[in-house]
Amino acid sequence: xxxxxxxxxATVHLTQIINGQMHKMDLCEACAQEKGVTNPDxxxxxxxxxxxxxxxxxxxxxxxxxxxxxxxxxxxxxxxLGCEACYHVFRPVLExxxxxxxxGVKHFGKVPSRSVKKKSDDDSEELLxxxxxxxxxxxxxxxxxxxxxxxxxxxxxxxASA
Amino acid sequence: xxHDLFFSKSKSKVPKPCPIALSTRVRLxxxxxxxxxxxxxxxxxxxxxxxKCMSALGKVKPLQSxxxxxxxxxxxxxxxxxxxxxxxxxxxxxxxxxxxVVLSNDRACSVMVNEEDHLRIQVxxxxxxxxxxWKLADSLDSGIESSLDYAFDSQxxxxxxxxxxxxxxxxxxxxxxxxxxxxxxxxxxxxxxxxHLGIAVxxxxxxxxxxxxxxxxxxxxxxLGESESAILERLExxxxxxxxxxxxxxxxxxxxxxLRLTDKISRAVGSLxxxxxxxxxxxxxxxxxIRLAADFGYLPEKFRALADRMFIEVQPxxxxxxxxxxxxxxxxxxxxxxxxxxxxxxxxxxxxxxxxD
Numbered sequence: 001x002x003x004x005x006x007x008x009x010a011t012v013h014l015t016q017i018i019n020g021q022m023h024k025m026d027l028c029e030a031c032a033q034e035k036g037v038t039n040p041d042x043x044x045x046x047x048x049x050x051x052x053x054x055x056x057x058x059x060x061x062x063x064x065x066x067x068x069x070x071x072x073x074x075x076x077x078x079x080x081l082g083c084e085a086c087y088h089v090f091r092p093v094l095e096x097x098x099x100x101x102x103x104g105v106k107h108f109g110k111v112p113s114r115s116v117k118k119k120s121d122d123d124s125e126e127l128l129x130x131x132x133x134x135x136x137x138x139x140x141x142x143x144x145x146x147x148x149x150x151x152x153x154x155x156x157x158x159x160a161s162a
Numbered sequence: 163x164x165h166d167l168f169f170s171k172s173k174s175k176v177p178k179p180c181p182i183a184l185s186t187r188v189r190l191x192x193x194x195x196x197x198x199x200x201x202x203x204x205x206x207x208x209x210x211x212x213x214k215c216m217s218a219l220g221k222v223k224p225l226q227s228x229x230x231x232x233x234x235x236x237x238x239x240x241x242x243x244x245x246x247x248x249x250x251x252x253x254x255x256x257x258x259x260x261x262x263v264v265l266s267n268d269r270a271c272s273v274m275v276n277e278e279d280h281l282r283i284q285v286x287x288x289x290x291x292x293x294x295x296w297k298l299a300d301s302l303d304s305g306i307e308s309s310l311d312y313a314f315d316s317q318x319x320x321x322x323x324x325x326x327x328x329x330x331x332x333x334x335x336x337x338x339x340x341x342x343x344x345x346x347x348x349x350x351x352x353x354x355x356x357x358h359l360g361i362a363v364x365x366x367x368x369x370x371x372x373x374x375x376x377x378x379x380x381x382x383x384x385x386l387g388e389s390e391s392a393i394l395e396r397l398e399x400x401x402x403x404x405x406x407x408x409x410x411x412x413x414x415x416x417x418x419x420x421l422r423l424t425d426k427i428s429r430a431v432g433s434l435x436x437x438x439x440x441x442x443x444x445x446x447x448x449x450x451x452i453r454l455a456a457d458f459g460y461l462p463e464k465f466r467a468l469a470d471r472m473f474i475e476v477q478p479x480x481x482x483x484x485x486x487x488x489x490x491x492x493x494x495x496x497x498x499x500x501x502x503x504x505x506x507x508x509x510x511x512x513x514x515x516x517x518x519d
Binding site: 108 | 193195196197198199201202278300303304307308311312313314315316317318319320321323324325326328329330332360384385386387388389390392
């Protein structure tokens with residue numbers, strides 16, 4: 001599909017409903033940028049990165065994943081990481097992005113039974129302690145009491161199994 | 163105002179099967195540990211991933227009677243057909259090396275290898291049925307995982323090439339036919355409202371495709387921070403609200419502007435019966451009205467199924483396939499019109515006295 005304005009490959013496809021009529025337009029990246037066609041709800045990692053320049057300082061600009069060779073520039077440009085190790089290397093720039101992108105920054109779903117050790121109890125104990133501290137700071141005592149009970153139960157369980 | 167409708171849980175359960183929802187899909191993105199993601203992998207590594215995955219997939223129960231294909235073996239047309247049938251993605255169809263796909267014989271499951279991620283596990287079903295689709299995808303995933311090491315992090319979940327898929331790696335979507343909301347000019351409001359809930363609305367062929375035929379793919383945008391069941395529950399609640407809004411829009415259209423609606427449907431019938439040249443997007447818009455007419459009871463039920471089948475048959479690759487030889491776009495438009503004339507020749511008169519469901 002060709003761009004509406006030039007002959008480049010169209011990568012941005014805009015559908016707008018104006019007065020009940022559906023209008024469609026295909027644009028290349030450059031023309032879309034020039035025309036200011038941006039969807040505030042569409043997550044473009046490249047854009048998000050540009051919006052957080054303060055978080056991306058000189059030290060992160062030179063980041064490179066030794067395992068696969070992906071650079072910070074590659075990630076900024078393509079929005080994709082190269083391998084598992086990238087997630088450790090680029091963590092500092094990734095974390096603020098994930099916060100805006102997802103419902104949370106911690107995985108709550110399925111855990112593969114093989115390959116990876118299950119989330120340990122230590123981990124959840126640490127998490128509960130953190131949440132408890134936060135709840136107390138926020139003066140949310142009802143939540144804090146519940147968290148304290150859960151933490152106590154967990155500690156009793158781990159001391160019993162030890 | 164419109165917003166609030168999407169936050170409150172609907173009181174009346176939408177009956178299933180519901181003709182507004184065409185199909186349900188769950189897709190899981192997975193990568194093998196110790197291999198770079200496909201976008202970064204060298205030729206030899208991609209080959210190794212392909213052979214590892216293919217052998218693992220062969221051992222999984224639902225895929226024991228299946229077809230496995232390496233993309234290199236397929237012609238450009240074959241690839242296009244698979245895309246139009248929603249069995250592989252556009253990205254995989256353009257893969258230059260070591261792409262593969264395994265399709266279960268009933269076409270309900272497909273697993274793509276070396277797409278954006280090493281594995282894209284996909285399960286499809288008719289109508290709106292997340293529990294069935296998720297259950298199958300989950301068991302397929304567990305089966306595959308029993309012989310492969312996945313890239314997984316206890317904090318971040320399943321690691322994916324694009325951080326937008328991180329965590330569960332799950333994208334759940336429903337294909338919805340929403341002509342009432344489009345005609346009543348409410349679709350943009352719906353899109354805005356659901357976007358705020360972390361839910362995306364796209365065209366029939368996913369990212370970057372347009373919304374011909376008033377068919378929209380509605381899916382979760384967020385994959386991290388919630389469990390699979392929480393994501394599905396939220397999505398399903400939103401979809402039920404969209405179904406209600408679509409029903410209301412249809413009722414209002416037929417009450418306030420029934421004559422215009424009848425005129426539109428009738429003209430669509432006429433065009434399908436009499437066109438000699440027709441492009442796929444125009445054909446889809448007419449088919450959408452046939453589907454709507456069947457929902458209203460103006461046409462027998464079987465025309466809904468015919469419209470659904472023709473949505474796929476009018477796509478460029480399918481028309482090309484029916485020609486049996488390479489043809490120019492102009493010839494394609496002629497052939498498409500010929501097929502549609504044949505299929506809709508014996509369409510009965512609209513039964514305008516029918517009761518809306």
